[in-house]
Amino acid sequence: MGQLIEPPDRWQQPYREAVEELDRRERQWRQTDELLRRIAGRLCIAARGLDDALDDSLNAVISTLRKPAEPAPLESLLDALTRSVAALDHASTTAVAKVIDGDRLRKTLHRLLDQLPALPRAEALRAQLEAAGRDEALAEVAVGIADLSQAQASAVQRAKLESDRLLMQFSERLEEIARHLKCENEEQRGAQHEQRTFGQQLLDETQALISQTREATDLGSLQDQVYRRLTTIDQRVRDHRSREETRALAYKERTEALYERIETLENQTRVLTRSVSKLERQVGTDTLTRVPNRAAYDKRIAADLQLFGRDRRPRCLAAIDVDHFKRINDQYGHQAGDKVLQVLAQHWSRRLRDADFFGRYGGEEFVMLIEAVPAQALAVANALRLSVEQLGFHFRKQPVKVTVSCGIAGFRDGDTALSLFDRADAALYEAKRNGRNRCCLEG
Ligand SMILES: Nc1nc2c(ncn2[C@@H]2O[C@H](COP(=O)(O)OP(=O)(O)OP(=O)(O)O)[C@@H](O)[C@H]2O)c(=O)[nH]1
Known part of the structure; x- marks a missing residue:
């Protein structure tokens, strides 16, 4: 029994953390929702002035977007907007084309996709975005991203509710265990008392038997009295045994029921832990490169800084950036650029070693956390940089030169994620300024 009674905090801690994590993700999804609303608002503003009916629809959308998240009114407005755009299509399509900056929209959609978890639907949207030629197709991708973001927010919400429910069950089970133990204690006290009474009764009966035997003069009546005393003792022993059996059975049933409940709870816990870690993996993975994303990095750097405060082991942050990546995109296309990022990541x-961290910080920039002194981290970064040259990128059988630059900063007392990143980024800037394809240590 002793093993079952762990302190409530140890039982509940992982679930509290899971709930906090889900809260954090919910905030993240709200921010994405907010960003989508702002983008939609700006697009609406940019598209105003082409047609009176369209302006009315756009104004209605803008004012609805400013209200708290409510998809239903937006859906009916979207219908009205679609009708106005369709009417406008007959009048002129060229005017619309002029006001919407397709390139910027495409980049923004890429950025939004980067923030979505690595789900097949996100992959499909990425492919759709690559293939999208006209504004209409881009708008379709934008709607798809908004839907997926909304669905993800709901999934997070559901997981959060499930965690809350399980936490409640934990508290209930702990109370149940406490009640069970209290009840067992009382039972035990009752049993001890009864044992004492039973012993006393046996003693009394035996004493009476002895004195009756001693004082007896008539053998016939002695035999009769001995017989009656022994019958009473026999009855008392039988009663006592039967009470003990009933008590043992009740104890067995109660304990079995408790174990069964605990087992159910453990199974539910396993299921929830699996779904939370699956969600965590999705949310923490970059869709394009399949390595940890910015959210995962933020979490890891916070943990590493805390650890550094305690164990003082030397650690470094390396910021790595692909050189002249814009040229790669411009010369070979965005898809080729994506491929380069995937292969490099x-x-x-x-x-890298398992204990180290590598992730995509955003765009063509990556981050690496290494447990080493700066000189060792520099050697690791340089080895990685040189290994890029061995990868031998090609485009249509022509070699494509891909190099990277890197800036390294060591953890210092009082560092925050921002101060550390700023120093690594400044070192990266130095590497770029000194001709790229190199790694620089801070200061
Ligand atoms: N293909 C692709 N391009 C991206 C992605 N994210 C960012 N980019 C592009 O990366 C380019 C970064 O360009 P710049 O910041 O000017 O830097 P750079 O060309 O790498 O030049 P230096 O950093 O100075 O060497 C921009 O053109 C972005 O559009 C992505 O996920 N895929």
Whole structure:
């Protein structure tokens, strides 16, 4: 029994953390929702002035977007907007084309997709975005991203509710265990009392038997009295045994029921832990490169800084950036650029030790956390940088030169995620300024 009674805090801690994590994700999804609303608002503003009916619809959408998240009114407004745009299509399509900056929209949609978890639907949207030619197709992708973001927010909400429910069950079960133990204690006290009474009764009967035997003069009546006393003793022993059996049975049933409940709870816990860690993996993985994303980095750097405060072991942050990446995009296309990022990310993450961290910070910039002194971190970063040259990128059988630059900063007392990143970024800037394809240590 002793093992079952762990302090409530140890039982509940992982679930509290899961609930906090889900709260954090919910905030993240709200921010994405907010961002989508702002983008939609700006697009509406940009598209105003083409047609009176369209302006009315756009104004209605803008004012609804400013209200707290409510998809239903937006859906009916979207219908009205679609009708106005369709009417406008007949009049002129070129005017619309002029006001919407397709390139900027495409980049923003890419950024939003980067923030979504690595789900097949997100992959499909990414492919759809690559293939999207006209504004209409881009708008479809934007709607898809908004839907997925909304669905993800609901999934997080559901997981949060499930965690809350399980936490409640934990508290109930702990109370149940406490009640069970209290009841067992009382039972035990009752049993001890009864044992004492039973012993006393046996003693009394035996004493009476002895004195009757001693004082007896008539053998016939002695035999009769001995017989009656022994019958009473026999009855008392039988009663006592039967009470003990009933008590043992009740104890067995109560304990079995408790174990059964605990087992159910453990199973539910396992299921929830699996779904929370699956959600965590999705939310923490970059859709394009499949390595940890910015959210995962934020979490890891916070943990590493805390750890550094305690164990003082030397650690470094390396900021890595692909050189002249814009040129790669411009010369070979965005898809080729994506491929370069995928290959580099996979290549690097495979080469690092498990204890180290590698992730995509955003765009063409990556981050690496290494437990080493700066000189060692510099050697690791340089080895990774040089290994990029061995990858031998090609486009249509022509070699494509891909190099990277890197800036390294060591953890210092009082560092925050921001101060540390700023120093690594400044070192990266130095590497770029000194001709790229190199790694620099801070200051
Ligand atoms: N293909 C692709 N391009 C991206 C992605 N994220 C950011 N980019 C592009 O990366 C380019 C970064 O360009 P810049 O910041 O000017 O830097 P750079 O060309 O790498 O030059 P230096 O950093 O100075 O060497 C921009 O053109 C972005 O659009 C992505 O996920 N895929």
